[in-house]
Amino acid sequence: MQDKDIEKLIQSEKKRQKSVINLIASENYVSKDVLTALGSELTNKYAEGYPGARFYGGNTIIDDIERMAQNRALSLFGLSSKKWHVNVQPLSGSPANVAVYTALVPYGAKIMGMTLSHGGHLTHGHKVSTTGMIWTQVPYGVSSGTEKLDYEELLQIAKKEKPALIVAGYTAYPRKIDWKKMRMIADACGALLMVDMSHIAGLIAGKSYPSPFPYADIVTTTVHKTLRGPRSALIFSKIDERGLYTKIDKAIFPGMQGGPHMNQIAAVAVALREANTKEFAQYTKQVIANAQSLAKELKNLGWRIITGGTDSHMVLVDTWMDGTGISGKVASEKLEEQGIIVNMNTVPFDTRKPFDPSGIRLGSAAETTRGKTEKDFVKIAQKIDKILRA
Ligand SMILES: Cc1ncc(COP(=O)(O)O)c(C=O)c1O
Incomplete structure (x- = not known):
């Protein structure tokens, strides 16, 4: 590119996307x-x-x-x-x-x-x-x-x-x-x-x-x-x-x-x-299996999962747990410091405000595109637990 300023920023963002664990439920990585x-x-x-x-x-x-x-x-x-x-x-x-x-x-x-x-x-x-x-x-x-x-x-x-x-x-x-x-x-x-x-x-x-x-x-x-x-x-x-x-x-x-x-x-x-391919259909099955693996391990580690689990790519976690845990904002900031990107989210009947709610929303679609499977998501859950409790 002639425009080195923008090129540098694009390269930096590319590098950032590669280096983090992306659990934003609404994001994914498109093909070339x-x-x-x-x-x-x-x-x-x-x-x-x-x-x-x-x-x-x-x-x-x-x-x-x-x-x-x-x-x-x-x-x-x-x-x-x-x-x-x-x-x-x-x-x-x-x-x-x-x-x-x-x-x-x-x-x-x-x-x-x-x-x-x-x-x-x-x-x-x-x-x-x-x-x-x-x-x-x-x-x-x-x-x-x-x-x-x-x-x-x-x-x-x-x-x-x-x-x-x-x-x-x-x-x-x-x-x-x-x-x-x-x-x-x-x-x-x-x-x-x-x-x-x-x-x-x-x-x-x-x-x-x-x-x-x-x-x-x-x-x-x-x-x-x-x-x-x-x-x-x-x-x-x-x-x-x-x-x-x-x-x-x-x-x-x-x-x-x-x-x-x-x-x-x-x-x-x-x-x-x-x-519209078999590979994509298989991908979507893996997306759900990965989200379920993430939810199960987080639950085992003591976190409250909204609705108790998931049927999709999405896992909602109550990190506040009636004041015994940490707010969603603090949780997402702590995770980002350690390279895990999530978004804070309200939980149903939240007593806290949307800009500092009780939970976080996680999704498995982006990391599944990068080839991760259930075992990787167990490890991600353990990493999240460790960071949130530190
Ligand atoms: C259910 C639903 N509808 C609509 C939208 C809006 O999409 P966009 O951000 O492309 O305007 C979103 C975005 O997150 C969504 O989750």
Whole structure:
């Protein structure tokens, strides 16, 4: 690179990524091919519009790329192009969610989403997000006893509040979600069911976690977490008489975005192809086995694991344990000093504040990409224990 300042910083960050144990649940390491597509000349092209209907010339090749990304997305999740449409243009997960609400939920109407402190995402209607400013969140959480979803309680809330749309799929929830029950709850109040599978998309692609597609009206996802692609997002919508997808396409462009980032869309296509392999399916099984190994060993060592374990790539640890341990902030700082990168996280019914909560969130996706197995995760748990108790 001519720009030595930036080159130096890129090299430093590369070195940092290689030298740490990365347990950030929402991160992963993409392939060289994904990086090549991201760094390609495709970034030079303006392509406002959709394949076959652009507002700029010179887009024949771009159309092929976007269509390829769409076809690969549908194929990866076993979807027919007659029944499902996918928009591959959202710049990231948050705008994808905002686009769905913009398209389908009248301003001010109710969106039923999990509260942030129980594991929901900001864009599920939290008040500091535009989603909470434009729409009204009907909050739900997990049950105090099990720290898992209580579908009966959700049904009661839905029947009472009658939201226009229900969001299922979370940022900090380690367990399986019963999509069929979520569908029944949505039907009981006439709501749309939107599944935000951002965290678990890779696991679903690898058939290691139940698919929401038989039950959802809309499915949004980021591409950069367990799916191991570039920072980006997809919106899948069912094709039927409601015309969901035309409204969503319009909400993305011209509603919220201009020219799509075609280098990013090509990189998405690359990642989707990589995920549609036996090796990737095996990877997702290993991701879950590793997270379970991590949770089990931490539990053996005396730490409280939220919900008692995990069915995914994610482990939530209560490090505060009613004041007998240390806060999540102190825990994450201590771990970072020793080269283990995690994020602090609230635990359900947290008595502490989000900027110094009671827990940490761990994930196994990134380190599994680097080839680690269950035994390595036992060692990581032991290292974490030693650091937190020092
Ligand atoms: C469930 C969920 N949805 C949406 C997002 C937002 O994605 P982005 O950070 O790409 O805007 C996240 C990010 O962590 C997430 O966990």
